Amino acid sequence: MERIPVATADTETFAALYERTFPRVYAYVASLLRDRAAAEDVTAQTFERAYRKQASYRPRRGSREAWLFGIARNAALDELRRRKRRARLETEPVDDAAPAADEAVELALQRETVRAALGALDGRERDLLALKFSGGLSNAEIARVLGVSETAAGTRLHRTLTKLRKACDE
């Protein structure tokens, strides 16, 4: 997935923020929910909530992305609670997109291995990975979304990746 620079001015328009973050917000929500239809609903809900709550954003409390992903995370978790998808979180991730015909077999195998290994992680760890690799947030932004220090976010991320790598090796 194309990674977009996270640097943003606090004065950018909401449309610009949407353009810049929409794919990543969707990717994060979809990674968390594992349900394409629900992810689309929650993504739309996230942007609508953010649009209506623009005045509540305070630059000193973090970047606009961190604020937006905080809204997305709350919406996704609420959706999970509503639909009691806890079980889904622990299942193997749904194949979101079929591998391209020309994709290397090795890469496809590697993806399958990682998807299978993700099942060994708990919900919080998967949430962390989704924020980092689907949402494309920096460690500081992840820390802001999760309400922890940046160091703690980095340490957790490293621990989770190490755990995932071990799970892939097994």
Place this chain on the structure above:
Amino acid sequence: MSDDTATIERDLEAIETALGSGSATHADPASRALQELALTLAADAPAPRPELAEQLGRRVEEGFQRPAKPNRRAPFADLREAFAPLAGVAATILVIVGLVVVLGGGSGSDDSADSAGGGGGGGSEAASGKALRSPAPADQSRDPFSEQSAPRSGSGFAPGQPNRRIERTFSMELGVPVKEMARVADQVNAVAYRHGGFVLSSSVDSGEGGGSGDFSLRIPVDQLRPALRDLAELAPVKNQSQTGRDVTRQHVTAKDRLEAARAERRSLLRRLEAATTDAEAEAIRRRLDIVGGEINGLRSQLRDLRLRTSYAVVDVTLTQAKKDRGSLGSFGDAFDDAGKLLAGFAGVTIRVLALALPLGLIGLLGWLASRSLRRRRRESVLA
């Protein structure tokens, strides 16, 4: 820095590098493995349908207009919502102010008690003057000239007498600027004459070194209230006091004795007419002289009592107004006033804070607890 921390930092940096460049090239195999994993995870991120991006993009451009729904909200619901926080704040302030007033009410009533008692404080001056200028009906109980406030004579009070005879004395101190001393002195005299009274004695000093004045007025009792009101309007009342003495018993006694003396004189006159010897007539004349003297004395006593109870003694003292005592005094007064003002503000602030701080702290703790609880409940789905 421990080895673990160094390793974590190295790996995190390697991950960021890989995500930025799109390739895993770290020299350390472990770090490179994490780089590859990170790239796989990033590449495996779900992508949205182009239709969704287009559809949501349109909604963003339109400002997320909600589809029109039948308005089931009560009229002015938006206004109510907008003003709800304001109403909440106003209600909180009202409650706090109410509590402050209730808790801090003691000092206020003390002040008013001072003024009623004729205290010399600056704050009581206005209160005293005001009370005199506008005696409300409810203030009758404090009216020194009403029947209720008539003092009881310690040496007998002649019960059953419908018309009480009360001697009334009122003293009043007015704060007058030196420049105004002569004018106010004239007006004191004028007030006495206007209400049918007179000035028994007066002395006024309006020299540059200071100013003062003393007046002893006699005011008809039925004109006392308006006369006092007029006097109080001449200048701020600094002090006031009143006394009353019930002399009904003396009046009744003198009257009875006068009647008796008159009866005796009539009897003596009848006996004198019937006297048969010179010696007897002489004795009766001597007795008549004595009784005549008694009658004159009693008449004088009654006249004096009548005068004392028909006219109230009003002693008026004019003193230099506090804020008029030279430039140094005014400066000091200004400091005093500023100090009192600051102390008053500080008192109110402390009272408000004493209530607002604990309430605010409780509110803050509650808000933090509910926020934490909500977060935990929300994240419980990830556990």
